[in-house]
Amino acid sequence: MRCDVLAIGTELLLGQIVDTNSSWLGEQLAEAGIDTYDHRKVGDNLGRMVRALRDLLEEADAVIVCGGLGPTPDDVTREAIAEVMGVELERREELIAVIREMFGSRGREMPENNLRQADIPAGAAPIPNPIGTAPGILAAFSLDGRDRVVYAVPGVPYEMHRMVREHVLPDLLARSGAQSVIRSRSLKTWGTSESGLAEMIAHRVDAQQNPTIAFLARGIEGLYVRMTAKAGTEADAQALLDAEDAELRSILGELVFGIDDETMESTVLGQCRDRGWTLGVAESLTGGLIGARLANVPGASSVFRGSVASYATEVKRSVLGVTAERVVSEECAVQMAEAAQRVLGADVGIGITGVAGPAEQEGQPVGTVWYAVAVPGRATEAVTAKLPFDRERIRQFSTITALNLLRLRLRSLP
Amino acid sequence: MRCDVLAIGTELLLGQIVDTNSSWLGEQLAEAGIDTYDHRKVGDNLGRMVRALRDLLEEADAVIVCGGLGPTPDDVTREAIAEVMGVELERREELIAVIREMFGSRGREMPENNLRQADIPAGAAPIPNPIGTAPGILAAFSLDGRDRVVYAVPGVPYEMHRMVREHVLPDLLARSGAQSVIRSRSLKTWGTSESGLAEMIAHRVDAQQNPTIAFLARGIEGLYVRMTAKAGTEADAQALLDAEDAELRSILGELVFGIDDETMESTVLGQCRDRGWTLGVAESLTGGLIGARLANVPGASSVFRGSVASYATEVKRSVLGVTAERVVSEECAVQMAEAAQRVLGADVGIGITGVAGPAEQEGQPVGTVWYAVAVPGRATEAVTAKLPFDRERIRQFSTITALNLLRLRLRSLP
Numbered sequence: 001m002r003c004d005v006l007a008i009g010t011e012l013l014l015g016q017i018v019d020t021n022s023s024w025l026g027e028q029l030a031e032a033g034i035d036t037y038d039h040r041k042v043g044d045n046l047g048r049m050v051r052a053l054r055d056l057l058e059e060a061d062a063v064i065v066c067g068g069l070g071p072t073p074d075d076v077t078r079e080a081i082a083e084v085m086g087v088e089l090e091r092r093e094e095l096i097a098v099i100r101e102m103f104g105s106r107g108r109e110m111p112e113n114n115l116r117q118a119d120i121p122a123g124a125a126p127i128p129n130p131i132g133t134a135p136g137i138l139a140a141f142s143l144d145g146r147d148r149v150v151y152a153v154p155g156v157p158y159e160m161h162r163m164v165r166e167h168v169l170p171d172l173l174a175r176s177g178a179q180s181v182i183r184s185r186s187l188k189t190w191g192t193s194e195s196g197l198a199e200m201i202a203h204r205v206d207a208q209q210n211p212t213i214a215f216l217a218r219g220i221e222g223l224y225v226r227m228t229a230k231a232g233t234e235a236d237a238q239a240l241l242d243a244e245d246a247e248l249r250s251i252l253g254e255l256v257f258g259i260d261d262e263t264m265e266s267t268v269l270g271q272c273r274d275r276g277w278t279l280g281v282a283e284s285l286t287g288g289l290i291g292a293r294l295a296n297v298p299g300a301s302s303v304f305r306g307s308v309a310s311y312a313t314e315v316k317r318s319v320l321g322v323t324a325e326r327v328v329s330e331e332c333a334v335q336m337a338e339a340a341q342r343v344l345g346a347d348v349g350i351g352i353t354g355v356a357g358p359a360e361q362e363g364q365p366v367g368t369v370w371y372a373v374a375v376p377g378r379a380t381e382a383v384t385a386k387l388p389f390d391r392e393r394i395r396q397f398s399t400i401t402a403l404n405l406l407r408l409r410l411r412s413l414p
Numbered sequence: 415m416r417c418d419v420l421a422i423g424t425e426l427l428l429g430q431i432v433d434t435n436s437s438w439l440g441e442q443l444a445e446a447g448i449d450t451y452d453h454r455k456v457g458d459n460l461g462r463m464v465r466a467l468r469d470l471l472e473e474a475d476a477v478i479v480c481g482g483l484g485p486t487p488d489d490v491t492r493e494a495i496a497e498v499m500g501v502e503l504e505r506r507e508e509l510i511a512v513i514r515e516m517f518g519s520r521g522r523e524m525p526e527n528n529l530r531q532a533d534i535p536a537g538a539a540p541i542p543n544p545i546g547t548a549p550g551i552l553a554a555f556s557l558d559g560r561d562r563v564v565y566a567v568p569g570v571p572y573e574m575h576r577m578v579r580e581h582v583l584p585d586l587l588a589r590s591g592a593q594s595v596i597r598s599r600s601l602k603t604w605g606t607s608e609s610g611l612a613e614m615i616a617h618r619v620d621a622q623q624n625p626t627i628a629f630l631a632r633g634i635e636g637l638y639v640r641m642t643a644k645a646g647t648e649a650d651a652q653a654l655l656d657a658e659d660a661e662l663r664s665i666l667g668e669l670v671f672g673i674d675d676e677t678m679e680s681t682v683l684g685q686c687r688d689r690g691w692t693l694g695v696a697e698s699l700t701g702g703l704i705g706a707r708l709a710n711v712p713g714a715s716s717v718f719r720g721s722v723a724s725y726a727t728e729v730k731r732s733v734l735g736v737t738a739e740r741v742v743s744e745e746c747a748v749q750m751a752e753a754a755q756r757v758l759g760a761d762v763g764i765g766i767t768g769v770a771g772p773a774e775q776e777g778q779p780v781g782t783v784w785y786a787v788a789v790p791g792r793a794t795e796a797v798t799a800k801l802p803f804d805r806e807r808i809r810q811f812s813t814i815t816a817l818n819l820l821r822l823r824l825r826s827l828p
Contacts, residue, residue, distance in 0.1 A: 214428075
């Protein structure tokens, strides 16, 4: 089974919007074990859409067309599919009612234009869109004697995601004859390079066909190891994932900080919560980024007390009581971590200080960072790093590294 | 002149990397007045690359191929272009020397693999790559009796950007016969909706052919109005931009916070610097984001003193001395802004407090935010807003809005 992707929109060609939809679709297709070899973007132009669709359907069994389902005259995905099928559009009364109700529930009248969204090529079926006005289209037909299927989905990402997960992928899998359940899980890691990680688990990647194992480098969110399992039932798929999960963790150890929707910050907040501890941060070069990441976790307020971004040296002294002579130093980082406990009334404190650039500071080169973690009843520990990055990446990298050090410290406690 | 785009890389199809290169290229081409109608992504597969390239060259005068110039055996862009041209690859001694030197300057030996990067199709020319090992390719040839040109550029964004700006676009413009200089400028705005902005300047957009005017919605970076001018000389292009710039500003007024590389935070820091004032922030729901944005501006340290992210109510009281009974209130925001001045030793203070969710607080619904700005010698002013967004967007939107309020306050002072 091969399914290609056609993204529609002049604004995509002009770079006014980055086409993240195709990437997301590629990821979903790969995970479902469906080949995808050609992704195209064309503008809101009927002739070019028809040509691209015909061309893709010469080799692909299926094409997902993304976008061009809006109510305005330049939205012509419906017309393009009808032309490729060689049929007319039919206005579906039942869809008009649904679209009218969608407007009504928002207290608005349906504009006349939106009637066009009830047009479906003869012989095709609408795909329900419970969160938007544009229904999708499922068009299965014969082209030059071969079975082909075209799915049209909206360009609005959250409408598209839902429609693809609930309707398009199950239909594709059914057509591909796959009786299987496909499930994936990502182990998220921090603390080694992509090539280092690859080396550690190369033998598993080579040995494993089910689940398959892939890497995803997600910048300051971490390096992910994604397992994708196929099985006859949900339980069997989960069992395959559980077994490989255990295998990989025995190799990766404490590099793994979470799975799937977990983030470094949600993990750290969870660790603190488990011990009934609160957390405070004293930042410098990161300017508030560590606090901002922590505060982004829903429910953070039961653990996170706050953060002091003491950018100026005098603020380190006046607000945090730092007495260290040099502010890019172990002593300063330790004093900051302990000040985060004391000043913010927190059980656990993070202190971070360093040189983000553009210029060196106190004779220390750009990229020099000191991290300290203070926990109850233990001596405060500090480490340093020299980061060979630019200003923005030094700050981003320092943020996740500081949180990771706290994670490792909390793990090591009895 | 029409130039299409072919992005190469299996990792793009699998969604492991989002293809931002094509978007960037589309933007550059549009700005240069060159049509672009079809963008494709294919994997590292010689057959599919050749087929896509031939297919695109049927209608396009030029194609930019992005990626596949690396040293490994799956990098086959060189081979694909040679096949479409119907010629052999030639190994260029002078390129070997350059690549060897590139490795040498980094203290490394050139691996044998990298010799492949010195291969250029016979009759094509290398494009210099001063910041990477992969030279680009400029292949101008005749296909089915028509003049065609293919440019191959690396997939690494900063290498690609430089090569396109310095070599590809000038060559394309020369071939298109355009003798003109094309220059653009973006006015960045905050404070109105996209449709509101569109209405305000609709008559200019309709009236203007040179410069042309386009909108770019860039989320929490603002709404941009981009002017693109064509002229015979640099001075004439700048004069056209200056004239339209003045026209648009007379309509948009204080909505405009900067141009091009300026950001809301760099503008605000510049305003403070001009008055010799320092800036401190007392945040709550934003958790440190305002400080983080300010600290991201190179040279921030001469103005930015720091930020207290007082997430817990007790921290607002103990560190900032807030006495307001309710913390989601005008009184609290004002006390926080004045505490930012006092506690952080700053001339100007920002205070922000509100409900990011998931749950309401003090009977105030999610999205309620109070902003206050304190400046020397004036009464502190506060405003409130109800933001109909999710947690993440409430925090992001509040951050730029707080900075924008300070910008407007500083503008209004004598």
